[in-house]
Amino acid sequence: MALSPLQPIVPEVEIDETPDEQPLKTYGLDFENGVIGGTINGTEAIKQFIVKAIRTARYRFAIYDDDYGCELDDLIGSDVSLELLETEIPRVIEEALIYDDRVDDVYDFTLTREGDRLDVSFFVEINDDIIPMEVTI
Numbered sequence: 645m646a647l648s649p650l651q652p653i654v655p656e657v658e659i660d661e662t663p664d665e666q667p668l669k670t671y672g673l674d675f676e677n678g679v680i681g682g683t684i685n686g687t688e689a690i691k692q693f694i695v696k697a698i699r700t701a702r703y704r705f706a707i708y709d710d711d712y713g714c715e716l717d718d719l720i721g722s723d724v725s726l727e728l729l730e731t732e733i734p735r736v737i738e739e740a741l742i743y744d745d746r747v748d749d750v751y752d753f754t755l756t757r758e759g760d761r762l763d764v765s766f767f768v769e770i771n772d773d774i775i776p777m778e779v780t781i
Contacts, residue, residue, distance in 0.1 A: 670683065670684060670685075670689045670692065670693075672684040672688075672692070687773065687775060690746065690768075690770055690775060691775060691777065693744070694741060694768060694775075694777055694779075695777075695779060697712065697713065697714060697740045697741055697744075698714045698716065698737055698740055698741075698779055699714070700712065700713040700714065701713055701714070701715075701716075701717045702714055702715050702740070711743045712740075712743075713740060714736055714737060714739075714740035715736045715739075715740075716733065716736055716737075716781060719732055719733065719736065720762075720781060726757065729755070729762070730755055733753070733755060733762075733764060733781070734750075734753040734764075734766070737750065737753070737764065737766065737779075738750040741768060746770050746771070747768060747769070747770055748769045748770060748771070749768070749769040750766060750767070750768050750769075751766065751767055751769070752766055752767045753765070753766045754766070761780060761781075762780070762781045763778060763779070763780050763781075764778070764779050764780075764781060765777065765778040765779075
């Protein structure tokens with residue numbers, strides 16, 4: 645008995661090349677209390693992404709790829725001058741955020757030091773929206 649390959653019949657389907665915009669809806673995180681509750685969308689979801697990306701140490705968690713996270717822990721724990729921190733903190737924060745396709749620019753960093761606390765404020769441009777951010781390190 646001879647075997648012959650079967651030719652599958654593939655219907656011609658027109659494929660839309662432009663993907664639909666993905667929703668930004670995600671679970672809401674309370675970073676201070678470690679609680680997950682409800683859902684958030686839009687700008688609040690992007691703000692949460694920014695804070696989480698900055699607070700997650702890069703290269704330390706196997707669940708994330710090498711593009712996700714920030715290298716602030718390496719800077720904060722080391723004995724470096726304030727001048728070096730003022731130049732390196734904006735660089736590592738920008739690197740943590742700019743890989744995301746939604747983020748167009750990260751700019752205008754201001755660092756304020758009070759004792760052992762460092763407040764960093766900056767702006768994130770997403771599409772045509774500018775989001776002011778403030779993070780305590």
